[in-house]
Amino acid sequence: MLPLANILARPLRTAVSVLAVGVGVALFLVLVGLTGMLDEIARRTTQVEAHLMVWPASDQVVVSGGLPAEKVEKDLEGVAGVEHAIPVLRWPFKMAGRVQNVYGIRPEDWRYFASEDQILEGRALADGPEMVIDARLAAAGGYRVGQTVERWGHAFRIVGIAKEGVAGRVFMPIDTVGEALQQTSRRASFFYVRVVDPSHVAAVREAIRERGLNVFTLEEFYDVLASSFIDMDLVIGSVVFVAGFVCFLVILLTVYTMVIERTHEIGILKGIGASRAQVFGLVLSEAGLIAGAGIVTGFLLTWGGRALILHLQPLWTVEIPPLRYLLAALLAAGGTLLGAAQPAARAARQDPVESLRYE
Known part of the structure; x- marks a missing residue:
């Protein structure tokens, strides 16, 4: 040719x-x-049994802010149509050679983030200086159940490994994170909000926005995240x-x-x-x-x-x-x-x- x-x-x-x-x-x-x-961050962050995310009005979604958790939780649960407000304290935490975002949550709220069958090894989160990590982080860093990780001048024990895809790569009790950061009261970076009737999400969202908070649905999270980049x-x-x-x-x-x-x-x-x-x-x-x-x-x-x-x-x-x-x-x-x-x-x-x- x-x-x-x-x-x-x-x-x-x-x-x-x-x-x-x-x-x-x-x-x-x-x-x-x-x-x-x-896409991967957005997918993981929205893998929660909730309908809305609520942030401080002045914060971007990539910044760990701080809200008085108990006060805002009470305020949110006072909105008509809200079933439950789930506080999350997010903070950077280095593992496997890279900074991860710790999800500080109340142990009783774990059920909204993962089901029992998503725990591959160990157990779900409880109180105290402990953590649950996802399988991808465990593989990348060679972590195993029972291992201790020292950060912030504290030792945290890995008690469980969750299936890849849960909202955070690292979960700790919210009060444990607060104590390590020397916070005098419980703080939250943002809240997940469950609505009683999903058909009323728009009305609940508007009512929360009137309280001066930044609120959006989980489906909108990618666009909000992309706007930060x-x-x-x-x-x-x-x-x-x-x-x-x-x-x-x-x-x-x-x-x-x-x-x-x-x-x-x-x-x-x-x-x-x-x-x-x-x-x-x-x-x-x-x-x-x-x-x-x-x-x-x-x-x-x-x-x-x-x-x-x-x-x-x-x-x-x-x-x-x-x-x-x-x-x-x-x-x-x-x-x-x-x-x-x-x-x-x-x-x-x-x-x-x-x-x-x-x-």
């Missing part, structure tokens, strides 16, 4: 072009995959744009050089009757082969990069939906063909007599 033979005639240049396309594809997919951490889309977009532009330039220069080098051969083709469309199609076919090889290379780099990230950071989530692979392939193919369009048009317009004179 002529297009394949043409690109293989300069293997190093072709390899650089393929790698440029592949790196662009991999950058796009890996960055998109890393945004899966937001609003610069992330800008960063991803900028990196993808730069990668795409570099890819475009590499393809443009590669194909342009190929056309210049083969000016004489193009003249021969046109001299024996090749039309402009045929010459244009020939050059685009070569660019298409480079794009195809680059896309495959990009997928391989993506899978390798994902495996490396998860090896180095086992608690990270890199989720890449199948449609994103299709989008990456279309973007790479489009960018490659766009970069090849001008050199292909130049080749198609070449005068056969002038081309044959070219040395």
Whole structure:
């Protein structure tokens, strides 16, 4: 096949072009995959038998704030339609080499966060300096039931390991967390709220909002969380744009050089009757082969990069939906063909007599 033979005639240049396309594809997919951490956090945080989340009005959802737990709980449970208010004191706690968010909860509220069959080892949370962690954290840090973890000048005993997917990776009694932080009274970063009748969620939400608190449904949590990382889309977009532009330039220069080098051969083709469309199609076919090889290379780099990230950071989530692979392939193919369009048009317009004179 002529297009394949043409690109293989300069293997190093072709390899650089393929790698440029592949790196662009991999950058796009890996960055998109890393945004899966937001999805994973949102999924876990909403795996609670509740309908609403209530935060201090001035806090962002990623910040551990502080509300007087007993006062706000009483106020929330005084709202018509509220069945139960569940205080949570969230605080950073380093385990497995990474900062985790401890969920300080009352032991009697554990049933809202996990059922008995979600405890894989040990038991559920009780009072005292103890913790329950999820299976993914246990695997990443090599933790086991009965092990003691020392933080904040205190020793906490792991009493249970829960199935991956529960709201927090680390659970402790709320009063234990408060004591470790030297709080003089029970505080809460936010509340989960259960509503008696789910059809009245909107009315309950409005009544809570009138009390000057930030309230939203669990279904809205992802949007609220994403708003705290609003610069992330800008960063991803900028990196993808730069990668795409570099890819475009590499393809443009590669194909342009190929056309210049083969000016004489193009003249021969046109001299024996090749039309402009045929010459244009020939050059685009070569660019298409480079794009195809680059896309495959990009997928391989993506899978390798994902495996490396998860090896180095086992608690990270890199989720890449199948449609994103299709989008990456279309973007790479489009960018490659766009970069090849001008050199292909130049080749198609070449005068056969002038081309044959070219040395």
